[in-house]
Each structure stands twice: as structure tokens, then as C-alpha cells.
Amino acid sequence: MTSNQRIGAGQFFLMIFLSRVVLTLTYSINSGGHTISNADWFAALFMPLILLIMGVPAFVFLHHSPGGDLCDFAFTLGTGVGKAVSLLYGLLFLLLTFTPVARFSFFVTSTTQTEKGEWFFPLLIMAAVSFGAAKGVQAIARTGAVLAVIGIAAIAAIVLALIPRMDMLNIYNPLAGGIREVGSSVLLLIANSLELSMLYMLAPHIRGSVKKAYLGYCVTAPLMLFLVLFTVMAVLGPYATLQLFPFYSVAGIAKIGELTNLSALEASVWIVGVFAKCALYLYFSYRCLSKVVSLPHRWMWFVLLGSLSAIAAAMSSDNVKKAQLNFSVVGSLWINAIFLIVLPLILTVAGAIKRRKQNATMDSMVG
Amino acid sequence: MEQTKLSSLLIQNVMQVRSAYASSGDLNVRMLSSGEHRFACITLENMVNKQILNDMLLKRLVRQPLSGPPMNCFIQIEEEISTASEQKRISTLEQLYEMMASGFAVLLMDGVPLGLALGFQGFPARGVQPPENEVMERASHEAFVDVLKLNTPLLRRRMKTKDFVIETMQVGRSSQTQVAVCYLQGRASEGTVAKIKQQLRSVKIDTVLESGYLQPFLEADSRSLFPSVGVSERPDTVCAKISEGRVAILVDGSPFCLITPFLFSEHFQSMDDYTMNPYYATFIRLLKYLSFFLAMLLPGFYVAVGEHNPEVFPSAIFFKVVDAEVATPFSLLWEALIIHTIYEIMREAGLRLPKSVGHAVSIVGALVIGEAAVTAGLIGAPMIIVVAVTALASYVIPSLYYPTAILRFLFIIVGGLSGLFGVVLLFAVVLTEITSLNAFGVPISAPISPFDLRSMRDTVARLGWKTLSRRIAKVQELHGAEEETR
Numbered sequence: 001m002t003s004n005q006r007i008g009a010g011q012f013f014l015m016i017f018l019s020r021v022v023l024t025l026t027y028s029i030n031s032g033g034h035t036i037s038n039a040d041w042f043a044a045l046f047m048p049l050i051l052l053i054m055g056v057p058a059f060v061f062l063h064h065s066p067g068g069d070l071c072d073f074a075f076t077l078g079t080g081v082g083k084a085v086s087l088l089y090g091l092l093f094l095l096l097t098f099t100p101v102a103r104f105s106f107f108v109t110s111t112t113q114t115e116k117g118e119w120f121f122p123l124l125i126m127a128a129v130s131f132g133a134a135k136g137v138q139a140i141a142r143t144g145a146v147l148a149v150i151g152i153a154a155i156a157a158i159v160l161a162l163i164p165r166m167d168m169l170n171i172y173n174p175l176a177g178g179i180r181e182v183g184s185s186v187l188l189l190i191a192n193s194l195e196l197s198m199l200y201m202l203a204p205h206i207r208g209s210v211k212k213a214y215l216g217y218c219v220t221a222p223l224m225l226f227l228v229l230f231t232v233m234a235v236l237g238p239y240a241t242l243q244l245f246p247f248y249s250v251a252g253i254a255k256i257g258e259l260t261n262l263s264a265l266e267a268s269v270w271i272v273g274v275f276a277k278c279a280l281y282l283y284f285s286y287r288c289l290s291k292v293v294s295l296p297h298r299w300m301w302f303v304l305l306g307s308l309s310a311i312a313a314a315m316s317s318d319n320v321k322k323a324q325l326n327f328s329v330v331g332s333l334w335i336n337a338i339f340l341i342v343l344p345l346i347l348t349v350a351g352a353i354k355r356r357k358q359n360a361t362m363d364s365m366v367g
Numbered sequence: 368m369e370q371t372k373l374s375s376l377l378i379q380n381v382m383q384v385r386s387a388y389a390s391s392g393d394l395n396v397r398m399l400s401s402g403e404h405r406f407a408c409i410t411l412e413n414m415v416n417k418q419i420l421n422d423m424l425l426k427r428l429v430r431q432p433l434s435g436p437p438m439n440c441f442i443q444i445e446e447e448i449s450t451a452s453e454q455k456r457i458s459t460l461e462q463l464y465e466m467m468a469s470g471f472a473v474l475l476m477d478g479v480p481l482g483l484a485l486g487f488q489g490f491p492a493r494g495v496q497p498p499e500n501e502v503m504e505r506a507s508h509e510a511f512v513d514v515l516k517l518n519t520p521l522l523r524r525r526m527k528t529k530d531f532v533i534e535t536m537q538v539g540r541s542s543q544t545q546v547a548v549c550y551l552q553g554r555a556s557e558g559t560v561a562k563i564k565q566q567l568r569s570v571k572i573d574t575v576l577e578s579g580y581l582q583p584f585l586e587a588d589s590r591s592l593f594p595s596v597g598v599s600e601r602p603d604t605v606c607a608k609i610s611e612g613r614v615a616i617l618v619d620g621s622p623f624c625l626i627t628p629f630l631f632s633e634h635f636q637s638m639d640d641y642t643m644n645p646y647y648a649t650f651i652r653l654l655k656y657l658s659f660f661l662a663m664l665l666p667g668f669y670v671a672v673g674e675h676n677p678e679v680f681p682s683a684i685f686f687k688v689v690d691a692e693v694a695t696p697f698s699l700l701w702e703a704l705i706i707h708t709i710y711e712i713m714r715e716a717g718l719r720l721p722k723s724v725g726h727a728v729s730i731v732g733a734l735v736i737g738e739a740a741v742t743a744g745l746i747g748a749p750m751i752i753v754v755a756v757t758a759l760a761s762y763v764i765p766s767l768y769y770p771t772a773i774l775r776f777l778f779i780i781v782g783g784l785s786g787l788f789g790v791v792l793l794f795a796v797v798l799t800e801i802t803s804l805n806a807f808g809v810p811i812s813a814p815i816s817p818f819d820l821r822s823m824r825d826t827v828a829r830l831g832w833k834t835l836s837r838r839i840a841k842v843q844e845l846h847g848a849e850e851e852t853r
Contacts (some may be wrong), residue, residue, distance in 0.1 A: 011817065113675060116785075121785070128795065133804075135803040136803065138803070141804075142816040142847075143802050143816075144810055147800075252678075264672075264676050266678045268788070272791055272794075272795050275792060
């Protein structure tokens with residue numbers, strides 16, 4: 001690893017924070033059949049603990065593979081294993097690249113720019129994202145850090161502007177819908193926490209304490225989620241369930257001075273978040289897939305993967321039914337379980353067994 | 368390159384010089400005798416001060432007949448007769464040509480295979496004058512000139528420490544331009560200095576007539592819109608940068624000095640910031656950042672909002688804009704493109720025209736754009752305001768004018784086609800482009816990203832001298848700078 005790929009722990013924290021918070025802004029009534037309610041902000045209070053637990057397999061893995069990312073580690077177990085794992089994760093990151101683009105495209109074409117075809121925004125966004133990804137992880141992390149600060153300030157401004165609009169009568173007992181409703185909210189929050197995958201790929205590039213950065217994320221991201229969800233419910237109340245994109249709607253009635261509509265600000269935070277997040281995932285996809293197949297030039301990867309993502313995003317956002325797939329909770333939960341917990345644990349155990357065998361062979365040779 | 372030794376036969380040397388300069392009319396060969404010895408004094412027309420040459424060498428040589436072995440006489444001239452403060456022995460024809468082209472007079476003697484280059488330069492040169500492009504209120508009124516030898520004292524006078532190093536080298540196959548690499552030993556990174564020298568030596572270029580010829584060879588990415596090499600015509604600015612561990616490159620023939628590594632935030636700094644009250648300096652910095660964003664984003668933002676996101680306008684402004692635009696035949700996108708193209712044409716014409724005609728351009732511009740276009744209903748009045756504000760803002764940071772001008776058009780097109788989302792997306796792309804640049808291992812986006820709190824005291828805000836002087840700011844110590852640069 002060369003020093004020009006190193007990023008700071010603070011940048012890593014801001015990247016995962018932005019990535020996670022943006023998902024909350026994209027909250028839709030299409031979110032896998034889940035309906036927004038008071039149980040959602042209540043569920044956000046459990047998130048720090050859930051995120052900490054979800055991080056355990058990652059830190060166990062990182063403890064056993066110092067110096068390389070997940071794919072590098074898989075290659076130490078054998079070329080075949082390495083290629084298979086790289087292919088799987090490469091495809092996962094491609095999926096994670098085009099899903100937010102598809103969501104955004106669906107959002108724009110169903111709200112502000114309904115006259116635009118389903119291809120316009122995926123192509124535009126993926127062109128920008130491919131450019132960003134080609135610049136490398138360092139540039140993405142530096143940009144992401146700046147965008148995260150701007151994003152936090154913008155969300156804070158919207159939330160502050162909405163305080164006079166809040167009606168506490170809209171906030172009622174979060175357990176009124178039963179434990180099942182809270183459970184559904186928790187599952188949705190877990191399903192949307194795929195940022196952990198960044199840890200597997202970025203940890204070797206990070207200068208500074210990864211643990212502190214992740215701990216910071218576990219505390220601050222749920223706090224932001226709580227603020228956003230609480231604000232939506234306090235302002236819109238039961239009307240939130242009728243809005244296609246509740247936070248976008250709520251930003252539309254926020255007022256700061258002469259500005260009487262902050263929905264464009266919310267959408268701007270959304271798109272910069274999509275840019276930073278997708279550029280990073282596209283870069284990871286390139287890192288993984290380039291270990292399986294080689295192309296004559298590095299830039300070809302970004303053109304190829306960018307084009308594939310744009311096509312996939314356009315094809316999966318041209319109608320509500322397909323768009324619902326992008327918000328699928330069950331699908332995301334399975335991805336979480338397989339790629340963030342099961343596979344890394346299998347690799348860690350396989351690595352430990354291989355190391356033990358090697359040590360035993362060495363001992364017998366010495367003996 | 369193969370070197371031709373000077374012969375001990377004077378006539379042969381003179382013949383060779385004459386044949387080398389056969390097509391040039393500015394070669395002067397003055398043959399003279401002193402005692403039993405014959406000499407040739409070779410100069411290029413107007414490159415030498417003839418009065419000084421006569422007084423300090425030729426008269427003395429003729430009046431004091433020399434006798435004895437030629438080599439002894441040569442040494443006598445070198446040590447006793449010549450009073451030139453700068454003189455150098457030469458032994459090859461190539462050295463002779465180089466010294467002549469640098470304004471030296473070369474004395475050749477029969478029987479000695481050596482020459483004596485004497486520094487009697489007298490070529491016409493512009494004297495030190497006030498800066499034209501970086502005008503300051505209170506800072507020094509001296510600017511670099513075109514001659515390297517006049518520029519180095521401007522730095523040395525301000526940087527009296529013995530650690531201040533000026534290394535010279537030649538670049539350009541034909542021009543053999545003198546280039547000076549200036550830095551503070553112990554403050555500048557040795558690795559960076561070595562890399563810069565290596566890059567300058569490896570420049571394969573025939574002629575170097577201006578520092579801009581070398582700039583692309585020092586840039587982090589020569590294809591990037593944003594420079595990672597700074598340019599200044601002010602010796603005080605260059606000294607300030609050198610004291611922070613940067614390296615300055617002066618090029619003979621150019622009044623502009625290159626500075627590297629150069630951070631993006633330095634475009635918003637000026638010498639006056641440090642002579643003013645820190646509160647006012649901070650206020651001016653904030654204005655500069657605001658101006659940069661206005662110059663780059665305002666037209667694109669206006670087009671995007673007007674075409675696709677009118678909900679962003681407060682209602683009072685929205686109705687005014689609609690009123691103005693409903694009567695014009697073009698869409699906002701085309702209006703913006705047309706008006707900005709006209710503005711760029713006028714600016715270019717204003718720059719190249721003689722000053723006396725420049726006023727005419729301003730009048731035509733004001734009449735055509737300001738009055739006629741609005742009266743004829745071709746362009747809406749708000750668009751004129753947008754252009755005016757953008758034009759004014761773009762002059763606040765002259766060093767960023769070129770990237771800003773290009774990006775402005777891109778933002779207009781993207782804004783017109785995709786609305787505010789496209790503008791925001793392009794802004795993220797521009798940000799990525801800036802953050803991807805590392806000038807000799809130093810990220811040019813520092814200290815903003817990677818964030819460095821200690822250095823923020825002289826970035827967006829400018830704290831007082833008592834705070835700033837507590838620590839010497841070194842560019843290699845910024846967060847994110849590669850370890851090998853330290």
C-alpha cells in the first residue's frame with residue numbers, strides 16, 4: 001500500500017456518517033413495505049448498541065488480518081478463494097453503487113423533474129461518480145469529509161428551521177403499535193446499515209484509530225437519525241405516511257428568513273451524499289474486480305463499471321414496482337448477514353486454521 | 368554535449384567564433400595589441416557596457432604593455448589589470464558562446480588556450496517597478512523584473528540568513544535559460560528540493576522564454592484545471608512562502624516567480640492581509656471566498672433555479688424574474704451562454720487593446736449589453752445583474768480567473784440541463800478534482816481537507832501576529848502531507 005492511498009480516521013468517520021445519514025433522507029414509503037411511525041425514532045435509540053454488535057465481526061476480522069483488506073486476506077487463503085471472494089464483493093459493491101443512484105433517480109423523476117426520462121439522472125450521476133472513483137480513495141475521502149460537514153450543517157439548518165412547526169401532539173407512545181412495529185423499524189435501520197462494508201475495505205488505508213472513528217459513528221449517526229425521524233414525525237404526524245419522501249416534504253415547509261422552501265437544500269444534501277458514497281463503492285468494486293480480471297487501462301474499469309451501474313440504476317427505477325426492489329428490507333438484511341457477518345467470519349476462521357496448520361508444520365520441522 | 372577546446376592560436380579561435388556567428392550581425396571582435404602580445408575582445412552588440420569595458424580593461428591593457436610568457440601575462444591580466452568584479456576563466460568555445468550570450472565580454476590571448484569572461488553586462492533591462500498584477504495597499508511596491516540577476520538580490524535583501532540558498536541551472540536546449548531554485552535550507556524539504564531540481568533538469572524543451580513554460584513540468588497534474596504551482600511577481604510574497612518551507616523558481620526573462628507546493632487556500636491570501644488589522648483581514652478573506660463561489664456558481668445556479676427549481680426563489684424575487692424573462696425570446700440557459708460569451712469577448716478585447724482604446728470597449732460593452740440588449744427585449748435585466756456580479760467577483764481572485772471562467776460555462780450548461788442537482792453534482796466533481804491534487808506530497812486542499820486545526824488560524828480567518836508568530840508554519844507539516852516530504 002502506498003502512502004498516497006492513506007486517509008485520516010476523521011475522514012473515514014465523516015464518510016460513513018454521511019453515507020448513513022443520506023439513507024435516512026431517502027426514507028420512502030416504499031421502504032420495503034415499512035410505514036413511517038413514531039416507532040422509527042424510538043428504534044434509532046437502540047442503534048448505537050446494534051451498530052456496536054454489528055461491528056464485532058469486522059473488528060475480529062481486522063484483528064486477524066492486519067495490513068490488507070478483505071480481498072487481500074482471501075488471497076492469502078488461496079488464489080481460488082481470493083478470486084471468488086473478490087468477485088462476490090465486487091458485485092456487492094456494484095449493487096451498493098447503483099442502488100442509491102436508482103433511488104435518487106426515482107425520487108427526482110417522481111417529484112421535481114417528472115419530464116426527464118429514467119436514463120438522464122443515472123447517466124449524469126454515474127459520469128460524476130466514475131470521475132470521482134477514478135481519482136482514488138484519498139480524493140473521495142477528502143471530498144466526502146467536506147461534503148459531510150456541509151451536509152450536517154444543511155440538515156441542522158432544516159431541523160432548526162422546523163422547530164416552530166413541530167407539534168408535540170404528533171409524538172405519542174412509540175410502543176402504541178406494539179413491539180412488532182418497533183422491531184420492524186429496528187430491522188429497517190439494520191438493513192440500511194451496510195456502511196460496515198466500508199470498514200472491511202478501508203481499514204488498511206486509515207491513519208489513526210479506526211476503533212475511535214467507528215465508535216464515533218455508532219454514537220453520532222443514530223443521533224442524527226433520531227433527530228431527522230423525530231422532526232418528520234413531530235411536524236407531519238400521521239401525514240408522514242402519505243408522503244412519498246417524508247423528509248423532502250418536511251423540508252419543503254421549512255423557512256429561514258426569505259427562503260420559504262428548503263426542499264432543494266435537502267435534495268442537494270442527498271445528491272452529494274450519493275456522489276461520495278457511490279464513488280467510494282465504485283472504487284471498491286474496481287479494487288475487488290480488478291483482482292479477478294485485468295483490463296489494459298485503469299480508466300477502462302471506471303467507464304465499464306460506471307456504465308453498468310448507470311444501466312442498472314436506470315432499469316431499476318423506471319417504475320414504482322421496480323423501485324421498491326431498491327428499498328427492499330429483506331434483501332438488504334440478507335446482504336448484511338452474508339457479506340458483513342458470515343463471509344468475514346468464515347474467512348477469519350479459515351485464516352486461523354491455516355495459520356495453526358502452518359505453525360504445526362513448522363513445529364514438526366523444528367522438532 | 369561535445370565541447371570544443373579553445374586553441375592557443377588566437378586567429379584560429381577568432382575564425383571559429385566568426386564562422387559560428389557568420390549569419391549574425393551583432394558580433395563585435397576588437398583586435399588589439401599590448402606589448403608583444405595580441406588579443407581579441409569579443410562581445411555581442413549592446414550586451415556589454417562599452418564605457419565600462421573601455422575604462423576597466425581595454426584602456427589599461429593598451430597603456431600597460433605586457434611582456435613575458437603568454438600564460439604569465441594572462442594571469443597578470445586576470446589578477447592585476449582587469450578590475451571586473453565578476454570574471455571567469457573559460458576553456459571551451461561552448462562556454463565562450465554562453466558567456467557572450469549572458470552579456471560577458473570575452474578576452475582571448477594569442478598563445479593561451481584559455482579565455483577570460485568579464486562581467487561588464489550592459490544590456491537594456493527594465494528597472495524595478497511597482498507590481499502591476501498584485502497591487503497592495505501597504506505592502507512593498509517592488510516587483511520582479513525580467514532579468515534574473517536583478518531579481519535574486521530582491522530576495523536576498525529580504526532573506527539575510529545564510530541558510531537562504533539560490534541554486535542556478537540552465538533549461539532549454541537553444542535558449543539555455545538561467546533558472547534559479549530558491550529555498551531556505553532546513554526549512555524546505557530536502558526531498559522536495561531534489562525532486563524539483565530533477566524535474567527541471569529533465570525538461571525537454573527547446574526554448575524557455577517565460578516561467579509559464581516550466582510550470583506544467585512542476586504541476587501535480589498538468590491536465591488539471593487547478594494549478595498546484597503558485598505565481599507571484601512580488602519578492603515579499605515569495606519570501607513569505609519560502610519561509611514556510613516552499614521552493615521558489617525564478618526564470619531569466621520572466622518577472623513572474625513560480626512557488627511550489629502551493630495550496631488552494633493561498634489563492635485567497637495576499638500580503639496586505641498581514642499588514643491589516645486581523646479582523647479586517649478575516650473579513651476580506653471571507654469576501655474572497657464568497658467571490659470565488661459567486662464567480663463560479665452564480666450564473667449556473669441562477670439558470671438551474673430559474674429553469675428547474677423555481678421553488679428556491681422567495682416569491683417576491685420569483686415574480687420579478689418571471690416578469691423579466693417572459694418577454695425574452697431565449698431560454699435562461701441560452702441567455703446565460705450568450706451574455707457570458709459576449710462578456711468574455713469584451714474582456715479579451717479589453718486586455719489586448721491599447722489603453723486609449725480600452726475605454727471605447729467599456730462604453731460599447733455597457734451600451735450593448737447593459738442598455739440595448741435589455742431594451743430590445745433580448746436579455747432579461749436580472750441576467751445582466753448576474754453577469755455584472757459574476758464579472759466583479761471574478762476579479763477578486765485573479766489567480767483563479769481561468770479555471771473559474773471555464774467552470775462557469777460548465778455550470779451554466781449543467782444547471783440548464785439538469786437543474787440544481789446537476790450544479791451540486793458538478794460542484795462535488797470540482798471539489799474532488801481539487802482534493803485529488805498533491806503537490807510534491809502536500810495535498811493542495813489542506814488545511815481544509817485534510818483538516819488541520821493549527822493551520823486554520825491563517826486560512827479562512829487570519830489571527831493576530833502574536834498568535835501566528837508562536838509557531839513557524841511549515842507546509843510539509845500539514846496533516847495529510849506525505850511523510851517523505853518532511
